[in-house]
Amino acid sequence: MDYTGLSEQEVLRREALAKMKELGIDAYPASEYPVNIYTTDILEQFKDEDLSENLKNICISGRIMSRRIMGNASFTELQDSKGRIQLYFKRDDICPEEDKTMYNVVLKKLLDIGDIIGVKGYAFRTQMGEISVHVTEFTVLSKSLRPLPIVKEKDGQVYDAFTDPEMRYRQRYVDLIVNPQVRDTFIKRTKIINTMREFFNEQGYLEVETPILQSIPGGAAARPFITHHNALNIPLYLRIANELYLKRLIVGGFEGVYEFAKDFRNEGMDRTHNPEFTVLEIYVAYKDYKWMMNFTEEMIERVAIALHGTTEVQLGDKVIDYKRPFKRVTMYDAIKEHTGFDISGKSEDELRQICKELNIETDKSMGKGKLIDEIFGEKCEHHYIQPTFIIDYPVEMSPLTKKHRSVEGLTERFELMINGKELANAYSELNDPIDQRERFEEQMKLSAKGDDEAMFIDQDFLRALEYGMPPNSGMGIGIDRLTMFMTNSPSIQDVLFFPQMRPEKRLETVDESIFVEIGIDQEWAKVLIKTGIESVKALKEANPNKLHQSICGYNKKNKLGLTNPSQDDVKSWIEK
RNA sequence: GAUUGAUUAGCUCAGCCGGUAGAGCACUUGCCUUUUAAGCAAGGGGUCCGGGGUUCGAAUCCCCGAUCAAUCACCA
Numbered sequence: 139m140d141y142t143g144l145s146e147q148e149v150l151r152r153e154a155l156a157k158m159k160e161l162g163i164d165a166y167p168a169s170e171y172p173v174n175i176y177t178t179d180i181l182e183q184f185k186d187e188d189l190s191e192n193l194k195n196i197c198i199s200g201r202i203m204s205r206r207i208m209g210n211a212s213f214t215e216l217q218d219s220k221g222r223i224q225l226y227f228k229r230d231d232i233c234p235e236e237d238k239t240m241y242n243v244v245l246k247k248l249l250d251i252g253d254i255i256g257v258k259g260y261a262f263r264t265q266m267g268e269i270s271v272h273v274t275e276f277t278v279l280s281k282s283l284r285p286l287p288i289v290k291e292k293d294g295q296v297y298d299a300f301t302d303p304e305m306r307y308r309q310r311y312v313d314l315i316v317n318p319q320v321r322d323t324f325i326k327r328t329k330i331i332n333t334m335r336e337f338f339n340e341q342g343y344l345e346v347e348t349p350i351l352q353s354i355p356g357g358a359a360a361r362p363f364i365t366h367h368n369a370l371n372i373p374l375y376l377r378i379a380n381e382l383y384l385k386r387l388i389v390g391g392f393e394g395v396y397e398f399a400k401d402f403r404n405e406g407m408d409r410t411h412n413p414e415f416t417v418l419e420i421y422v423a424y425k426d427y428k429w430m431m432n433f434t435e436e437m438i439e440r441v442a443i444a445l446h447g448t449t450e451v452q453l454g455d456k457v458i459d460y461k462r463p464f465k466r467v468t469m470y471d472a473i474k475e476h477t478g479f480d481i482s483g484k485s486e487d488e489l490r491q492i493c494k495e496l497n498i499e500t501d502k503s504m505g506k507g508k509l510i511d512e513i514f515g516e517k518c519e520h521h522y523i524q525p526t527f528i529i530d531y532p533v534e535m536s537p538l539t540k541k542h543r544s545v546e547g548l549t550e551r552f553e554l555m556i557n558g559k560e561l562a563n564a565y566s567e568l569n570d571p572i573d574q575r576e577r578f579e580e581q582m583k584l585s586a587k588g589d590d591e592a593m594f595i596d597q598d599f600l601r602a603l604e605y606g607m608p609p610n611s612g613m614g615i616g617i618d619r620l621t622m623f624m625t626n627s628p629s630i631q632d633v634l635f636f637p638q639m640r641p642e643k644r645l646e647t648v649d650e651s652i653f654v655e656i657g658i659d660q661e662w663a664k665v666l667i668k669t670g671i672e673s674v675k676a677l678k679e680a681n682p683n684k685l686h687q688s689i690c691g692y693n694k695k696n697k698l699g700l701t702n703p704s705q706d707d708v709k710s711w712i713e714k
Numbered sequence: 715g716a717u718u719g720a721u722u723a724g725c726u727c728a729g730c731c732g733g734u735a736g737a738g739c740a741c742u743u744g745c746c747u748u749u750u751a752a753g754c755a756a757g758g759g760g761u762c763c764g765g766g767g768u769u770c771g772a773a774u775c776c777c778c779g780a781u782c783a784a785u786c787a788c789c790a
Contacts, residue, residue, distance in 0.1 A: 146759055147724055147741055208747050226748065251740080264748045272748095287725045288740055290751035297751055298726045298739060304782050316725095359790060405789045406715095511790075535790075553790085563790070640781080 147285045154248040155281050161239065165281035171199050171256040177216065177223035184261050184269045196271055198223070199256035199279055201315065204290075207246050213270075214249075216257065217315075224270040225257055231274055245276070252282030252315075289316045307637050320632075326445055327621045327633055331398060333444040334418060337437050343394030343420065348383035350376060350400065356596045357381030357538070360403040363413075376402035381538065381612065382599045384421045385567060389607045396420035398617065409629045410559070413638050416617040423608040426566040427550045430611040431527050434554060434562055435462045438525070438620075445624055452626050453557055456523060464525040464554070469510070472518045472528055481510060483547070489513075503588035507534025522555035537577040537593055539565035540609075554615075556623055564613035571603035 144152070158165050174197045183193060200218035210229035215222050229241040249255070259273040287300040299317075300306065306313040306320075313320050335345065353372060355362040357379030367374050380399045387395045402414050422430070442449050442460040449461040467475075470482050479492050489509040493500045498516050500509060510532050522528070530542060531551040539549035550566035568574050578595040585592035621633040631637035 145724060145741095150741070204751085206749055206753090208749075208753085209745075211747060211749085213749055224750085228748090262748090264750090266748070266750060268748090268750070270748085285724045285740070288751095289725085290739075300725070302726095302782085361789090403789080406787085408789085409784095411789065515790095560790070 145285075148283060151250055151281070151283045151285075154250065155283065158244070158248055158278065158281065161244070163244065163278055165278050167277070167279065171197075171277065171279055173197055173199050173218075173256070176220040177218045178220040180223055180261050180271065181221070181269055184263070186263055189261060193261040195258070196260060197256065197258050198271065200254065201282075202249060202251055202253050202255060204288075205249070205251060210241070212245060216255070216271075221318075224264070224268055225259075225273050226262075226264065226270045227273050227276070231272070232276070240276075244278070249278070250282060250285070251288065252284070252286045253278065254280035254282070286312065287316055303631070304639075307631055308639055310635055323621075323625045323627060323633060324635065326625050327617075329445060330441050330621055330624055331418075331617065333441045334437060335398075337440060338394070338396050338420060341394060341422075343396055343422065344392055346384070346387060346392075346395045346397050348377075348380045348387075348397060348399070350402075352377050354594050354596045356594060356599065357383075358401075359593060361405055363402050363404045378403055379417070379614070380419050381614070382596055384419055384612065385607060385610075386599065386602045388421050388423055388567075388610050389602045389605060392423070394420065394422040407638060409631075410619065410622075412618065412630050412634055415630070417614050418617055419612060419614040421567065421610050421612040423610045425611040426609070427529070427552055427564055427611050430564045430566075430613050431466070431529075431552055432463075434564065434613055434615075435460075435464045435525070435527075438554075441620070441624065451624060453623055454626070454628065456557065458524060458556060458623065460525060464527055466527045466529055466552075467522075468530045469514060469528050469532070470530070472522075473510070473513055476518045476521060477513065479513075481513070503584070505534050505584055505587070505589075507532050507536070508589070511535050519555060519560070520558035523557055526555045527552045528555055533577075534580070536565065537581050538568055538574075540568045540570075541573070559619065561619055561623070562613055562615035564611060567607070567610050567612050569603060569607040569609055571600055574603055575600055 155165055174195070175192060177198060177200065180193060180196065180198075183190060198216065198218060200216045200222075202214050203217045203222060204215040206213040212227045214225045214227070216225050227241065227245055229238060232241045232245065233239070256277040256279050257271060257273045258275045259271045262270060262272050264270050287298070289299055290297040300313065306317070310320075314324075338345070351365070351367070351374045353374055355375035355378045357377075358381070360378040362375040362378050365374050365376065366372070377399070378401055380397055380401070384395050384397060396418060398416060398418050400414050401417050403411075404413065405411065407413060422433075425433075439449055439460050439462050442451055445451075450457050450459050452458075470480070474480050477492075477496055479496075481489060481492065484492070486506045486509065489506060490500055490504075493509055493513060496513060496517060498512050500512065504512070514528075518528075529552040530545065530548045531539070531553075533539075533541060533547055533549050536549040536551050539551045542548035542550055552564055553560050554562040554564075568577070575595075578593065578600070581593040582595065618630050618633050621627065622630060625633060627633050
């Protein structure tokens with residue numbers, strides 16, 4: 139067996155595995171292991187005076203998280219999907235016969251932290267007072283070949299925590315094994331989605347699926363990812379929103395449709411942005427944005443209570459109260475309050491002047507809507523810590539939104555702000571096909587001015603509207619951000635199992651055969667790679683004397699016992 | 715993209731003015747038993763991120779590069 143390149147501990151574990159095989163133990167058995175209880179149930183149900191039947195015949199499985207091995211009695215901690223419990227092994231109970239191999243060899247020498255085992259036994263309390271399982275029989279279910287980071291904890295104090303963000307995100311499986319609170323966050327995430335889904339289903343709304351590959355990426359202002367379909371020989375885009383497809387379904391006659399959707403945006407990545415992210419969008423016929431505000435706050439309050447049993451949720455050093463009703467502030471009032479400027483009825487030039495006075499940078503590509511958006515984003519957004527609906531947005535920044543029923547130049551739109559961030563966005567949906575066509579054309583003009591996020595015209599969507607779409611209201615909410623708020627996670631990477639990362643650099647992908655092919659012994663080819671010569675080209679450029687020194691040194695240092703080549707031999711390799 | 719910081723044992727991290735690479739846990743060996751993050755004792759383990767430079771001598775100082783993080787910029 140070739141163990142070069144492995145750490146000492148990895149070698150030891152492979153040797154232990156080989157030893158198990160010699161003893162006739164299959165370290166990766168195929169058959170089902172008949173678990174009948176979880177660790178947490180044992181801890182909950184245990185009573186000292188009267189051991190219930192199911193605690194007398196326990197069968198559990200999980201991962202060994204710590205070991206305290208002694209002469210003829212040992213303790214380990216077993217972690218299953220719910221929690222942990224201590225196991226007690228006594229030699230003469232494990233091995234009642236003469237042969238003590240299972241205890242002395244398998245348990246004491248061949249098992250490691252990280253191995254997955256199944257145990258049978260009964261519950262009891264140790265002299266130290268800890269509820270434990272007295273093991274009568276154990277089975278190896280999976281041998282772990284890599285050492286886990288060891289995190290220890292006492293009285294809530296954590297020692298040697300596994301905290302390096304890069305390792306945690308790249309190897310989320312390790313993070314989940316050793317950091318129990320991580321599992322919790324993701325269980326909460328699923329609970330958020332389930333709570334919302336139940337809420338929608340109760341109203342009779344239909345969960346649907348719409349295309350991710352779209353030939354026109356619509357419904358939002360963002361840069362898309364582009365891909366190519368071979369059979370059709372056309373470019374396709376990964377969706378940036380599902381709005382236009384869901385509205386087609388409203389045209390088709392459904393009363394309410396919703397989709398938990400992965401969207402993709404080819405933009406920057408940071409603490410609150412991942413290139414792929416999850417959004418819930420819902421559209422309900424015959425409703426307007428006022429109805430949707432009530433619906434949204436009811437949904438969010440319900441999520442908070444489902445998760446925490448209360449509407450008050452800790453977020454960093456603040457407490458957010460999700461109790462209904464949320465505050466409602468018009469965008470113009472928000473700007474007036476935080477800047478002193480009344481922007482109603484102002485022209486583009488006047489707005490540009492206001493931006494200048496407020497020290498907000500502008501450029502020529504910005505239209506009225508974008509300018510107002512900048513003012514709000516710069517001066518107002520961060521003030522809204524507690525849930526607040528910002529309502530009535532300018533028409534220029536809302537090309538899919540119905541015009542306001544009573545105020546000229548505005549639309550029936552709200553965004554929900556929490557902790558100074560946008561969480562949800564909703565409108566009374568624009569269903570006037572002629573108005574919609576004009577709005578798209580406005581977007582085209584913005585695009586011509588240089589706004590690379592302006593929307594494309596989706597002719598099929600307009601055709602659908604021309605058949606007649608019932609008035610309806612739609613709402614979109616970022617599930618990742620909602621999860622961040624609800625789980626007190628400072629970064630989007632903490633609420634995604636596998637956040638996008640730069641691809642990992644692979645080390646030692648070089649194969650020694652490239653050197654064998656030019657006539658170098660396999661053993662020495664390996665040594666070349668070890669000493670950093672990873673290509674024939676690198677070999678050609680090497681200094682023969684230096685190379686001779688380094689490979690002979692490697693041979694000696696690692697006690698490979700190879701016969702050193704002569705300097706001339708090495709020179710001949712280089713000349714090949 | 716900018717700035718700042720980081721990169722040392724399987725893990726968490728020390729390492730001063732440049733002078734023999736360290737600790738705790740993990741691992742190995744032995745002893746011990748109902749132990750409590752940690753029983754006792756001994757031991758093994760390093761490409762100090764990579765490459766150049768300065769120097770008698772570099773983990774340490776300088777330059778270039780890689781990766782990561784934080785902040786900012788970008789981002790309905």
